Amino acid sequence: MNFASDNWAGAAPSVMAALARHSAGPAPAYGNDAVTQGVIQQFRDIFETDAAVYYTATGTAANALALTAYARPGGIIFCHPEAHIQVDECGAAEFMTGGSKLVSVGGQVNGKITADGLASALAALPEGSAMHGQAAAVSITQASEHGTVYSLEEIRAIKAQAESRRLPLHMDGARFANALVSLGVTPAEMTWKAGVDVLSFGGTKNGCWCAEAVIFFNQEAARSFEYLRKRAGHEFSKARFVSAQLEGYFENGNWLQTARHANAMAAKLSEGIVASGGRMAWPTEANEVFAIIEKVQADRLRQNGAVFHPWPEHAIPAELKPSENEICVRLVASFATESTETERFLSLL
Numbered sequence: 001m002n003f004a005s006d007n008w009a010g011a012a013p014s015v016m017a018a019l020a021r022h023s024a025g026p027a028p029a030y031g032n033d034a035v036t037q038g039v040i041q042q043f044r045d046i047f048e049t050d051a052a053v054y055y056t057a058t059g060t061a062a063n064a065l066a067l068t069a070y071a072r073p074g075g076i077i078f079c080h081p082e083a084h085i086q087v088d089e090c091g092a093a094e095f096m097t098g099g100s101k102l103v104s105v106g107g108q109v110n111g112k113i114t115a116d117g118l119a120s121a122l123a124a125l126p127e128g129s130a131m132h133g134q135a136a137a138v139s140i141t142q143a144s145e146h147g148t149v150y151s152l153e154e155i156r157a158i159k160a161q162a163e164s165r166r167l168p169l170h171m172d173g174a175r176f177a178n179a180l181v182s183l184g185v186t187p188a189e190m191t192w193k194a195g196v197d198v199l200s201f202g203g204t205k206n207g208c209w210c211a212e213a214v215i216f217f218n219q220e221a222a223r224s225f226e227y228l229r230k231r232a233g234h235e236f237s238k239a240r241f242v243s244a245q246l247e248g249y250f251e252n253g254n255w256l257q258t259a260r261h262a263n264a265m266a267a268k269l270s271e272g273i274v275a276s277g278g279r280m281a282w283p284t285e286a287n288e289v290f291a292i293i294e295k296v297q298a299d300r301l302r303q304n305g306a307v308f309h310p311w312p313e314h315a316i317p318a319e320l321k322p323s324e325n326e327i328c329v330r331l332v333a334s335f336a337t338e339s340t341e342t343e344r345f346l347s348l349l
């Protein structure tokens with residue numbers, strides 16, 4: 001019963017088979033191999049546009065480098081107060097952009113920023129004032145850090161506010177596939193057709209061993225990216241092995257099946273917890289469950305081998321705060337989560 005994080009999951013069989021398939025013999029380095037050329041074209045087919053695609057080793061690097069491509073002196077990046085780039089990346093975006101400031105947008109709803117909240121944050125920043133810095137980008141996370149998913153309308157409304165200050169919209173897609181299958185839309189509809197300018201595409205948490213990419217939907221913005229990525233040490237000499245993973249990931253729609261399975265396991269957990277008297281801190285819309293249960297239940301689960309983490313109190317809005325005998329726990333399902341694990345977890349509540 002391991003629900004610590006999808007970062008704990010292994011690699012999907014299709015990914016490992018593809019790695020084995022491409023492991024022998026020489027191949028041109030630094031992305032000039034046939035497998036990489038094929039996968040880059042697959043990305044363009046999947047996103048229905050001539051996107052610029054660049055691998056990075058981690059999601060943190062993808063986020064920080066994507067935002068660096070749009071960096072401005074005194075730049076300000078607007079994001080959710082609990083955004084991964086704000087809370088969990090050790091200042092990577094601030095560092096890589098050369099000192100941009102991450103400003104949290106208020107007025108969150110269901111763990112997501114809103115267009116109105118962004119409008120207020122933008123209105124609070126005078127234009128043309130060197131003293132106050134200048135707006136540089138807006139970043140949203142899809143699926144969000146709270147297991148919720150931005151609708152296409154919400155993305156479009158946020159982009160419209162960003163557009164009012166001529167800002168690019170970055171999407172942290174560490175769990176992109178989970179959000180995609182949750183909405184039942186196409187990759188193009190959930191990104192550039194809704195106004196997203198640059199995407200951190202995550203494959204690692206959904207069955208790849210280590211496969212992340214920055215995808216620009218505007219080639220002009222990608223003009224210097226290969227230099228930024230090289231300088232940051234994120235150009236793989238053996239890119240064919242990142243590509244092999246992604247070939248296996250995309251093959252026969254594997255990536256969508258693994259995401260659907262993870263989401264289904266999370267939904268099963270969420271429904272079972274509510275049926276047993278628990279409640280959700282945020283709606284379960286992807287593969288993460290944020291449940292408020294009794295502390296004695298959490299203790300019993302851990303004593304029986306369940307692995308999961310509490311969600312920090314400071315990250316829980318006042319109206320959702322657990323009572324003194326309750327705890328908010330984060331349960332993350334992955335492609336590898338067995339249905340029997342969820343059934344055992346629920347039986348111990």
Ligand SMILES: Cc1ncc(COP(=O)(O)O)c(C=O)c1O
Nearest residue numbers: 058059060061084141145172174
């Ligand atoms: C929402 C989100 N974005 C980005 C990342 C960063 O990924 P990495 O840990 O590979 O740097 C994570 C990590 O799990 C994440 O949960």
Ligand SMILES: C[C@@H](O)[C@H](N)C(=O)O
Nearest residue numbers: 004005006007084088
């Ligand atoms: C830091 C922690 O949130 C990690 N990104 C995870 O999702 O497990």
